[in-house]
Amino acid sequence: MTEPRQLDPYASPKTFYGAELRRLREAAGLTQSQLGERAFCSGTYVGQFETAVRRPQPDTSRLFDEILGSGEHLQRLCRLARENKYPxxxxxxxxxxxxxxxxxxxxxxxxxxxxxxxxxxxxxxxxxxxxxxxxxxxxxxxxxxxxxxxxxxxxxxxxxxxxxxxxxxxxxxxxxxxxxxxxxxxxxxxxxxxxxxxxxxxxxxxxxxxxxxxxxxxxxxxxxxxxxxxxxxxxxxxxxxxxxxxxxxxxxxxxxxxxxxxxxxxxxxxxxxxxxx
Structure with missing residues (x-):
């Protein structure tokens, strides 16, 4: 599990995505490991999204939205966070x-x-x-x-x-x-x-x-x-x-x-x- 670290949610779309994922996960009463288990990934993987170590993934964001009941909120943020200078x-x-x-x-x-x-x-x-x-x-x-x-x-x-x-x-x-x-x-x-x-x-x-x-x-x-x-x-x-x-x-x-x-x-x-x- 990736321990929480202090991030400015407004520093970038990626950090805002991580902050929103953490907020929604905690509101649902789930640990990183519990969310990861339901989304077919590890708790460490969830933590890497929350701490903005990894860029969010479209398929995983769709699963998170379904599990957390957040509509398409994380999917929309994912599209913003994935804007990049590389293809x-x-x-x-x-x-x-x-x-x-x-x-x-x-x-x-x-x-x-x-x-x-x-x-x-x-x-x-x-x-x-x-x-x-x-x-x-x-x-x-x-x-x-x-x-x-x-x-x-x-x-x-x-x-x-x-x-x-x-x-x-x-x-x-x-x-x-x-x-x-x-x-x-x-x-x-x-x-x-x-x-x-x-x-x-x-x-x-x-x-x-x-x-x-x-x-x-x-x-x-x-x-x-x-x-x-x-x-x-x-x-x-x-x-x-x-x-x-x-x-x-x-x-x-x-x-x-x-x-x-x-x-x-x-x-x-x-x-x-x-x-x-």
Whole structure:
């Protein structure tokens, strides 16, 4: 159970949602655990909503309204609290990323967002948002660059990225952009004490996640989750059996990849290739 903490209910839609959920729960004479049991979740999960640690979820908010007899009150607040600078399908994963102790990512065709340079992100965004006005592209690039601040922390999270060789050989933005991107990966892989980079080579053949990006996150005080993404959509996975299956598959991919040292040697070779016409 998450202990109550002092929050300003009016600091944000998320804190107002948490305050209202707590008010309605206490008025119904329910503990966090009792409400969680009726809503098919844990009392800790309820507490994370009440303390604004987690963003409210539409399906859970609907169940809370039904259990607490609050009409659609929490569902309406949920819609306000879920407004975010990230696409809705990624917003929950982005929030959890801030709390993760470890992040393990597999990138088959596009480099991990936390490892991208601004030039790589900009060209990738232009290709994906072909008809978007320049200011929208700028907003996406700024948001992506803001995510990288995770790596500026002194302790957590630890980041382990397995990148398919294909993602390194697709010339996003052209040779100059890819040269800068490869050098950025080399800098992180050699000098950042919380970043490990491996490359899955072409000769490794088929792997479990060839068609989609997969991010796994573990936490010091919560169960692990997985997130999978393809073009314009993504899904946060919290069901323990599925999360364990993703974890096993990721371990096999990591085992088939080049060692960190050999991976950096390949990336260095590619950086030279992008330098030489």
């Amino acid at each position: 809705d399908y990624f917003a929950d994963a982005a929030e959890l990323e801030q709390m993760a102790a470890t992040i393990s990512e597999y990138a088959p065709m596009v480099l991990p967002g936390l490892l991208q340079t601004e030039g790589y992100t900009r060209d990738l965004t232009r290709a994906a948002q072909l008809f978007a006005p320049p200011e929208d592209v700028d907003d996406i690039v700024v948001t992506r660059m803001d995510r990288r601040r995770l790596l500026e922390r002194s302790t957590v999270p630890e980041l382990w990225a397995v990148i398919h060789e294909a993602a390194l050989r697709i010339p996003v933005g052209g040779p100059a952009v890819m040269r800068e991107q490869c050098r950025h990966l080399l800098e992180l892989g050699r000098n950042h004490h919380r970043v490990v980079i491996q490359v899955l080579p072409f000769e490794a053949g088929a792997s479990a996640f060839l068609s989609s990006t997969v991010i796994q996150m573990s936490f010091s005080d919560a169960p692990p989750v997985a997130y999978t993404e393809s073009a314009y959509t993504g899904q946060l996975i919290e069901e323990p059996r599925l999360v364990a299956q993703y974890h096993r598959a990721y371990d096999l991919i990591r085992a088939a990849a080049l060692s960190p040292k050999a991976s950096l040697a390949l990336i260095e070779s590619l950086a030279k290739d992008y330098t030489t016409p």
